[in-house]
Amino acid sequence: MYAYDEIDRTLVNERVSEFRDQVQRRLSGELTEDEFKMLRLQNGVYLQLHAYMFRVAIPYGTLASNQLRQLAHVARKYDRGYGHFTTRQNIQFNWIKLSDLPDALADLAEVGIHAMQTSGNNMRNVTSDQWAGVAPGEIEDPRIWSELIRQHTTLHPEFSFLPRKFKIAITASDHDRAAIKVHDIGLRLIKSEKGETGFEVLVGGGLGRTPFIGKTIKHFVHGRDLLSYIEAILRVYNQYGRRDNIYKARIKILVHELGIEKFSREVEEEWQHLRNSSLQIDDEVIEDIRSRFIYPAYEKLPHMPDELRQAAAEPDFEAWRKNSVAPHKNPGYSIVTISLKPIGAPPGDATAEQMDALADLADKYSFGELRVGHEQNLALPHVAKRDLPALWKALDKLGLATPNVNLITDIIACPGLDYCSLANARSIPIAQELTRRFANHELANLIGRLHINISGCINACGHHHVGHIGILGVEKNGEEVYQITIGGRADESAALGNLIGPGVKFDEVADVVEDIVEAYLALRERPEELFVDTVKRLGVEPFKERVYATR
Amino acid sequence: MPLVNGGKIADDSFVKLAVDTPLPESGDILVPAERFLSDADALLKRAGKVGVIWPNNRDIAELVPYLGKIATVALVFPNFRDGRAYSQARLLRERYGYRGDLRATGQVLRDQFVFMLRAGFDSFEVKKQADAEAFMLTAKRYSVFYQPTGDGRITALHRRMQLRHSEGVGT
Numbered sequence: 001m002y003a004y005d006e007i008d009r010t011l012v013n014e015r016v017s018e019f020r021d022q023v024q025r026r027l028s029g030e031l032t033e034d035e036f037k038m039l040r041l042q043n044g045v046y047l048q049l050h051a052y053m054f055r056v057a058i059p060y061g062t063l064a065s066n067q068l069r070q071l072a073h074v075a076r077k078y079d080r081g082y083g084h085f086t087t088r089q090n091i092q093f094n095w096i097k098l099s100d101l102p103d104a105l106a107d108l109a110e111v112g113i114h115a116m117q118t119s120g121n122n123m124r125n126v127t128s129d130q131w132a133g134v135a136p137g138e139i140e141d142p143r144i145w146s147e148l149i150r151q152h153t154t155l156h157p158e159f160s161f162l163p164r165k166f167k168i169a170i171t172a173s174d175h176d177r178a179a180i181k182v183h184d185i186g187l188r189l190i191k192s193e194k195g196e197t198g199f200e201v202l203v204g205g206g207l208g209r210t211p212f213i214g215k216t217i218k219h220f221v222h223g224r225d226l227l228s229y230i231e232a233i234l235r236v237y238n239q240y241g242r243r244d245n246i247y248k249a250r251i252k253i254l255v256h257e258l259g260i261e262k263f264s265r266e267v268e269e270e271w272q273h274l275r276n277s278s279l280q281i282d283d284e285v286i287e288d289i290r291s292r293f294i295y296p297a298y299e300k301l302p303h304m305p306d307e308l309r310q311a312a313a314e315p316d317f318e319a320w321r322k323n324s325v326a327p328h329k330n331p332g333y334s335i336v337t338i339s340l341k342p343i344g345a346p347p348g349d350a351t352a353e354q355m356d357a358l359a360d361l362a363d364k365y366s367f368g369e370l371r372v373g374h375e376q377n378l379a380l381p382h383v384a385k386r387d388l389p390a391l392w393k394a395l396d397k398l399g400l401a402t403p404n405v406n407l408i409t410d411i412i413a414c415p416g417l418d419y420c421s422l423a424n425a426r427s428i429p430i431a432q433e434l435t436r437r438f439a440n441h442e443l444a445n446l447i448g449r450l451h452i453n454i455s456g457c458i459n460a461c462g463h464h465h466v467g468h469i470g471i472l473g474v475e476k477n478g479e480e481v482y483q484i485t486i487g488g489r490a491d492e493s494a495a496l497g498n499l500i501g502p503g504v505k506f507d508e509v510a511d512v513v514e515d516i517v518e519a520y521l522a523l524r525e526r527p528e529e530l531f532v533d534t535v536k537r538l539g540v541e542p543f544k545e546r547v548y549a550t551r
Numbered sequence: 552m553p554l555v556n557g558g559k560i561a562d563d564s565f566v567k568l569a570v571d572t573p574l575p576e577s578g579d580i581l582v583p584a585e586r587f588l589s590d591a592d593a594l595l596k597r598a599g600k601v602g603v604i605w606p607n608n609r610d611i612a613e614l615v616p617y618l619g620k621i622a623t624v625a626l627v628f629p630n631f632r633d634g635r636a637y638s639q640a641r642l643l644r645e646r647y648g649y650r651g652d653l654r655a656t657g658q659v660l661r662d663q664f665v666f667m668l669r670a671g672f673d674s675f676e677v678k679k680q681a682d683a684e685a686f687m688l689t690a691k692r693y694s695v696f697y698q699p700t701g702d703g704r705i706t707a708l709h710r711r712m713q714l715r716h717s718e719g720v721g722t
Contacts, residue, residue, distance in 0.1 A: 007707045011695035018692055022662065030681065038632060039662055121632065151697040151707060157669030158641055158700075161634025238638050273646060278699040278706075285708050288715065 001064050001294045001369055002147050004112040011154070012109045015116055019043050020102035027099065042122060042160070044090075044115035045101060049421050054079075054093045054101060055118040056108060060128035060146040060170070061089040061372040065359040068370055070111045072355035078104045083355070085340060085348040087374045087412055087463055088167065089127045090118055094419055116154055121162045121249075123153035123234075127169045129177045130373035133295070134381045136329045140197060142172035142189050144290050145226065148281065152227050159234045163241035164249035166234070167206075170199075174492065179374055181205045181214045181494035182466055184251045185233060190220065197223040203233060203263070204255030205494075207460035212252040213494050215260045217267065223286070225271075228279040232271035236263070296367035296382050301332025303385070311389035319441060320392050323403035325383075334385055336366075338378040338395065339402040339410060343439045346428045347413045348376030357398050365391050374490075375451075376412055377405065407444040408452060408517070409435040412463060416456030416473065417480075423456035425473025425480035426506070430454055433510045438517075447517055450531045453488075466490035468532045469513060470497045480506045486516065486543055487535035500544045504551075512547050519546035553683035556652075556674040558690065560683050563676075565602055565623065575599075581625055584609060587617075595620050604656070607635035611642050618649045623674070628657035637670045644671035645701040664689045669700050 004012070019039075026036040040046075044055035056071070071091055075083045078100045079093040086092055096104060105115060118125055126149045133141040149168060153159070159166070171178040172189035180186030186202035198220045205214025221229045233251075240258075242248045255263045311317045326335040338358065341347050350358075358378065362370045365387045366380035373379060383391060395401040404410050411434060414420065416427025431454055438444050453467025457474070464470035470485040481503035488497030504512050517531075523542055524534045535543070554563040565579045570586050579600040587594060587603045594601050595617075602623035605614060614624065624643060626636035636655070643649040654674040655667050661682035667675065668690060677683040696704050 005711070007695050007710060011693070011697075011707070014693050014695065018662075035631075035660065154697050155666075155693070156698055157666045158637045158698075159634070160666055161632055161637065235638055239635055243633060243635075277645075284712060284715075288708075288711050 001062060002059075002143065002289075003292050003294055005292065008151075009109075009112065012112065012114045012116075015043075015114060015155070016102065016105045016109050019105060023098060023102050038120070041120035042117060043105075043120075044118035045098075046119060047421065048094065048419055049417075050419070051095045052098055052101070053419070054096045054104065054115065055086070055090045056093070056113060056115045057118045057125040058089045058091060058113075058372050059125055059150045060132065060143045061130040061374075062132075062143060063370045063372060064111070065362040065368040065370065067111045067113055068355050068359040068362070070108055070113065072352040072359070074104050074107060075352040075355065077107075081353075082349050082351045084346070084415065085350065085372055085376050085378070087376060087414075087461065088125060089130075089372045089374065090125060091372075092415075094415070117160075119165075121164050122160045122166065123156060123162075124165055124167045126150045126153065127167070127178055127183075127374065129171045129173055130371040130379055131177060131326070131335055131381065132172065133293075134328050134330075134333075134335055135173050136327050137173060138329065139172045139189050139191060141293070142170040142187075144286060144293065145187070145189065145199075145223070146170050147289050147293075148227070148286070149230070152230075159238055162234070162238055163243045164246065164251075166237070166251065168230070176490075176492040176494075177373065179463075179466070179490040179494070181492075182207055182211075182463070182490055183214060185230065186214045187226075192220060192222070199223070199226060201229065201233075204252040204260070206250050206252040207463055207465050208250065209247055209458040209460070210250075210253065210256075211460070211465040211496050212256060213496065214252075215255065217260065217264045224281050224283075225275050227281060228274040228277060229267075229271055231279055232267045232274050235270050235274075236266045240266075296369070298330050298333060298382070299384070301384050301386065303331045305332075305384075305386035307386040307389050311392075314389075316396075317389060317392050319445075320396075320401050320403040321388060323407070323445075324401075324405045325388060328382070330382075332385055334383050334388060336380045336383045336388070336391065337373070337405045338380065338400050339405050340377050340400075341404055341410050341435065342399055342402045343409065343435045344432050345435075347411050347431050350378075354398055354400060357394075358400070361391060361394055374412075375406075375410065377410070403441060404444060406449045406451070408438045408447050408450045409444055411435065411452045411454060412467070413454040414456050414461035416454070416462075420456060420461075422459055423473070424458075424475035425456045425482065427454045427456040427462055427473060430471060430473070430482070430506070430509050434513060437510050437514060446527075447521065448527070448530055450517075451489075452513070463490060464488075465496045466494060467497060468530075468535075469516060471509060471513075474503065476503065482506065482509045484509075484512055484516075484547075486540060487532060489532055498540045500540050501548050508551075515547045516543050519543050552676050552678065553680055554674060554676055555683050555686045558687050560686075561674075565600070567604070579622065581623070584614070588613065591617060602652070602654070605639065607633065607639065611639040612647075614643075615647050618643075618647060618651070621651065623652035623654050624649065625654040625656045625676075626672075628655060628659060628663070631658045631660055631663055637666065640667070640670040640672055641700060661685055661689050665693055669696065669698075669702050669704065671701055 202214035371379040455462035485497030600622035
């Protein structure tokens with residue numbers, strides 16, 4: 001956990017009072033809706049189909065139990081008793097009243113939570129690996145650097161009015177859980193030959209209507225130069241990114257139009273001016289930030305405690321343990337993923353009661369800490385193995401022990417036409433139907449790792465391009481039509497999925513997915529060959545044949 | 552449109568010239584970049600101060616040879632969503648060492664003041680009277696700044712370092 005100091009707290013409070021003043025000026029009519037729109041978007045407030053939607057940042061996915069309790073409080077007091085976790089380590093409240101927003105923000109500020117730059121054309125919430133600091137084999141905790149970037153990007157005087165939104169993600173593990181290749185800037189923490197911390201910097205990744213996988217712009221940027229290098233990229237983008245067409249305004253289009261070589265030359269030239277400036281970070285600064293991350297005092301505990309041995313006789317516990325429990329860097333502990341994807345429910349939602357209960361469980365079993373991942377699930381990052389059976393029982397009572405993490409029912413979906421004013425088609429009902437089709441745990445387990453991503457419009461908030469199976473809802477002649485892609489992935493081998501054929505109607509989507517899955521089960525070389533690997537080996541054709549043979 | 556200068560509403564001594572407005576004999580003038588560059592020597596010789604209105608899509612480096620001779624640079628915000636002039640302002644102040652007056656023009660509203668001050672602006676053609684009147688109050692809204700810019704405000708990182716060192720004394 002990062003602990004805010006007085007300086008951080010002051011800034012958050014100053015932002016709350018500024019926003020209160022902005023809302024007041026809107027309510028009094030002093031600001032037009034057009035003027036206010038820009039200001040509310042700088043602070044995570046969208047106007048949706050039915051109400052204002054309020055997006056709150058959970059920087060790099062780290063959350064303390066008291067913060068989660070306060071999110072539950074906001075859900076209960078100002079919303080309809082639930083919140084929705086997003087694919088970028090945010091939580092959204094869908095029914096909040098404009099006049100209540102300043103109070104909700106002030107309540108959140110009490111626990112060091114804010115909504116700064118969770119929307120708008122600025123540098124968005126910095127995201128990272130939800131297992132940061134606990135994953136075995138991690139080079140070092142990327143959250144130190146994430147926090148450095150969080151501070152540097154907050155209310156930035158030069159880059160708060162960019163051509164378009166700008167997202168940064170960081171990972172420090174070989175396995176990329178932060179989807180860095182589909183971010184405007186992706187940072188992979190590495191060590192130089194001399195053992196110095198630095199970053200491989202990727203640029204120009206992104207989804208939306210023109211998806212691109214990010215390209216490496218520099219193989220090694222020393223940690224001390226991280227801010228100046230990011231600043232150089234942003235300065236080039238701020239000046240030359242397109243502002244004539246909102247659909248061509250992301251940095252990926254600039255990188256694509258200039259070519260990565262020319263773009264990187266521009267950045268390099270700018271960086272030569274900036275690298276020896278006050279943006280250079282010395283070790284002392286990094287140590288200061290590190291010192292405000294609180295790490296648990298782990299006990300020396302057995303790798304295989306009696307409690308775990310005994311519980312192994314319980315099949316439901318074992319199914320959950322095998323699915324949701326991952327190795328921790330400390331052998332007596334585990335990382336526990338909490339699926340927010342129960343069968344038949346909207347992906348990523350949690351009720352206020354669940355949030356409160358999870359906060360209690362985090363206090364009891366995870367040193368008061370939780371994580372939020374881009375898959376719209378939560379995690380308890382430091383659970384002693386002896387506590388796993390008790391934790392499972394408690395989660396099961398709360399409806400939070402669905403053993404489907406990374407399985408076909410662990411679906412990522414945007415809010416879609418049920419909430420969003422941009423959507424052309426429904427997403428959540430598709431996800432709900434799919435979870436019912438594959439509700440049988442043995443079947444889902446037999447299929448193995450398979451990510452389905454659903455977006456209700458071309459803006460791709462459900463990251464459909466990088467789903468193993470991607471489902472994109474569009475509107476055609478007044479009807480919802482769904483285009484289906486296969487073979488996408490968002491990890492270190494990120495790739496965009498390929499279309500399997502013509503779009504299908506709402507009622508047919510689940511049938512088509514079943515056909516694709518049946519084809520995979522028949523085609524895979526062995527049970528360990530993942531769906532996405534079979535697609536890579538065989539291409540789209542055999543799946544296409546299977547789906548369209550009878551349609 | 553009120554001008555805020557030195558934190559207060561002030562008179563604007565400058566007259567803005569279009570590309571083809573006849574040149575007044577005397578008095579302070581603000582000239583579009585193109586006209587200025589094509590006739591800089593003559594303009595700088597006449598009595599009265601000269602300022603340049605620089606568009607946000609033209610390389611500010613072109614103005615560098617004249618920075619010691621002009622009285623003001625007016626940068627343009629065609630609308631408040633368009634933030635290119637923030638970069639131009641910082642380049643002028645921090646890279647090219649410009650110390651003269653730097654004016655924000657266009658859609659300049661209250662909620663941009665702090666960003667603009669931090670980027671190096673010191674005068675503001677404010678769209679709304681009420682915003683101009685609220686300038687001082689708004690400018691003091693924030694006391695914490697995370698980024699180093701040329702405005703000299705101390706950053707959060709440096710404050711922490713100072714605190715650390717002062718706490719370190721005697722321990």
